[in-house]
Amino acid sequence: MPNEKMMNEFKFAKLVKELNSLGETIRTRQEEKQAVLNEYEKEVKRHKTGRISKDTVIASSKSANKELQRLDLSIRTLIQRENKLLVSMREFIGKQ
Secondary structure, X not given: OOOOOOOOHHHHHHHHHHHHHHHHHHHHHHHHHHHHHHHHHHHHHHHHOOOOOHHHHHHHHHXXXXXXXXXXXXXXXXXXXXXXXXXXXXXXXXXX
């Protein structure tokens, strides 16, 4: 009768937990990014109605662009980490 290999459930659970954590972090960063975009859209609407000046909108766009670049970099880095984790999970499962 062939021997069955037992999966190290503790290690697998740890990998799944880390994967979920990365997914939640990515979602949070995407929500932050959407909030920045919504805030900038509000600023533009306020400028169109004449409540704020063009200089204020320009300053707001610069700060929004910096924040968006930071969030994009963070999201890309997290996605890369998630992909590496998925590769390691596939290898782990393949060994079992």
